[in-house]
Amino acid sequence: MAEDPQRNFRSVYYEKVGFRGVEEKKSLEILLKDDRLDIEKLCTFSQRFPLPSMYRTLVWKVLLGIIPPHHESHALVMKSRKEQYRDVYHALQVIRFIKDSTPQVEIFLRVHQLELGKLPHNPSFLLVKDEIFLAIAKAMEEMVEDTIDCYWLVSCFVNQLNNKYKDSLPQLPKILEQYLNLEDSRLLAHLKACSAMSKLPYNLWFKKCFAGCLPESSLQRVWDKVISGSCKIIVFVAVEILLTFKMKIIALNSAEKITQFLENIPQDNTDAIVSKAIDLWHKHCGTPVHSV
Amino acid sequence: YLEDVKIQARGQLQAVESRYKAQKRITQTFELEILDLYGRLEKDSLLKKLEDEKTEAAE
Amino acid sequence: YLEDVKIQARGQLQAVESRYKAQKRITQTFELEILDLYGRLEKDSLLKKLEDEKTEAAE
Structure with a gap:
C-alpha cells in the first residue's frame, strides 16, 4: 500500500488539535x-472518533459499567466501588499477602484475584493470565491518575477480554492473515x-491488547475502540505494524x-500506525453511523 | 419514566451487591487463612514436642 | 405507582447494605483471630530461637 506520509501526518494533527477535534469534543x-x-x-462516538483526554476516564467507566448511566447515581456508586477496593486491600494486608x-x-492483581475467589497458594508463581493482567495494569496506570478508577x-x-471477547480473540490470527493477504500478499x-x-x-x-507494545498515548486510542465494542481493531493495528516495518x-x-x-x-512512529490502522478498519468494516 | 427509575435503581443495586460479594469472598479467604495458621501452629508444637523428647533421650 | 417503585428500590438497597454490614462484622471477628494466631506463631518461633541459642551456648 503506497501511503502519503504528509496526509497521514496532517490527519493525525487535525484529529488532535484541529477543527474536527473541537467539533467532536462539543458533540x-x-x-x-x-x-x-x-x-x-x-x-x-468512541468507535468513530478519538476520545478527548479529559473525558476518556469518564467514558470508559460508563462503557465498562463501572458507573451507571444516571449522573445522579455516580457519587453513590463510586463510594461503594471505593469501599470495596479498600475492603479487599485491607484484607490482603491482614493475611500478609501484600506489603x-x-x-x-501487583496489588491490583491480588485484589482482582481475591474478588474472583482465585487467590493463588503460591504468590511467587505467575501464570500467563497474571502476566497479561499485569501488562494491562501497567499501561492503564500510565493513562489513569486515580488509583481507584485505575483498579476498576x-x-x-x-x-x-475474558468474557465478551473470549470467543473472538482466538479467531484474530486467522483474520489477520486474511487482511494481510488483501493489503500485501x-x-x-514472505512471513x-x-x-x-x-x-x-x-x-x-491480542491477549495483552498491545499493552507493553505501544506507548500509552497511542495505545489509549486503540483501547477507545476495544472498550466501546470492537476487538477487530486490534487486527488492523497488527496489520499496520507489519506494513509499516515491511x-x-x-x-x-x-x-x-x-x-x-x-x-x-520502535516507539517513535506509533501514533501514525494507530491512525492508519483506524482508517484501514473503517475502510474494511465501515464507519459506524454517529447521530447526536 | 417508570422504566428510568427502575434502570437507575438497578445501577445502584449492582454496585452495592458487588461490594457485598467482595466482602463475602474476604470472609472465605480469612477462613482458609485461619485453618492454615492453625495447621502451622500445630506442626510447630508437634515439632517442638519431638525435639524435647529427643533432647531428653540424649540426656 | 412511581412512588411505589421508588420505595421498593430503596428497600432493596437497604437490604443489601445491611447484609454487607453483617458480613463485614464477621470479617472483623475473623481478622482478630488471624492477628491472634500470627501473634502465637511468632511467639513460638521466637521461643524456639531462644531455646536453640541456649542449647548452643550449653554445648
Whole structure:
C-alpha cells in the first residue's frame, strides 16, 4: 500500500488539535450532559472518533459499567466501588499477602484475584493470565491518575477480554492473515516462507491488547475502540505494524528474528500506525453511523 | 419514566451487591487463612514436642 | 405507582447494605483471630530461637 506520509501526518494533527477535534469534543459534551447517558451513542462516538483526554476516564467507566448511566447515581456508586477496593486491600494486608513495598500493579492483581475467589497458594508463581493482567495494569496506570478508577478500569477491561471477547480473540490470527493477504500478499508470502505466521507475538498483540507494545498515548486510542465494542481493531493495528516495518521484516529471514523485532518495535512512529490502522478498519468494516 | 427509575435503581443495586460479594469472598479467604495458621501452629508444637523428647533421650 | 417503585428500590438497597454490614462484622471477628494466631506463631518461633541459642551456648 503506497501511503502519503504528509496526509497521514496532517490527519493525525487535525484529529488532535484541529477543527474536527473541537467539533467532536462539543458533540461529546452534549452527549455527556444528558441526565441519563445514552450508552449506545457513547459507543458509536468512541468507535468513530478519538476520545478527548479529559473525558476518556469518564467514558470508559460508563462503557465498562463501572458507573451507571444516571449522573445522579455516580457519587453513590463510586463510594461503594471505593469501599470495596479498600475492603479487599485491607484484607490482603491482614493475611500478609501484600506489603507496603508491593508494587501497585501487583496489588491490583491480588485484589482482582481475591474478588474472583482465585487467590493463588503460591504468590511467587505467575501464570500467563497474571502476566497479561499485569501488562494491562501497567499501561492503564500510565493513562489513569486515580488509583481507584485505575483498579476498576483494569479489572473490568480484563473481564471484558475474558468474557465478551473470549470467543473472538482466538479467531484474530486467522483474520489477520486474511487482511494481510488483501493489503500485501507479498509480505504474507514472505512471513509464511519463514514460518513466521504462527510465531507472531499474538499474546502481546491480542491477549495483552498491545499493552507493553505501544506507548500509552497511542495505545489509549486503540483501547477507545476495544472498550466501546470492537476487538477487530486490534487486527488492523497488527496489520499496520507489519506494513509499516515491511522493509525491516523482509530483510529478516528467520521467524525468531522477526518475532523478536516485532516484540520491540520502535516507539517513535506509533501514533501514525494507530491512525492508519483506524482508517484501514473503517475502510474494511465501515464507519459506524454517529447521530447526536 | 417508570422504566428510568427502575434502570437507575438497578445501577445502584449492582454496585452495592458487588461490594457485598467482595466482602463475602474476604470472609472465605480469612477462613482458609485461619485453618492454615492453625495447621502451622500445630506442626510447630508437634515439632517442638519431638525435639524435647529427643533432647531428653540424649540426656 | 412511581412512588411505589421508588420505595421498593430503596428497600432493596437497604437490604443489601445491611447484609454487607453483617458480613463485614464477621470479617472483623475473623481478622482478630488471624492477628491472634500470627501473634502465637511468632511467639513460638521466637521461643524456639531462644531455646536453640541456649542449647548452643550449653554445648
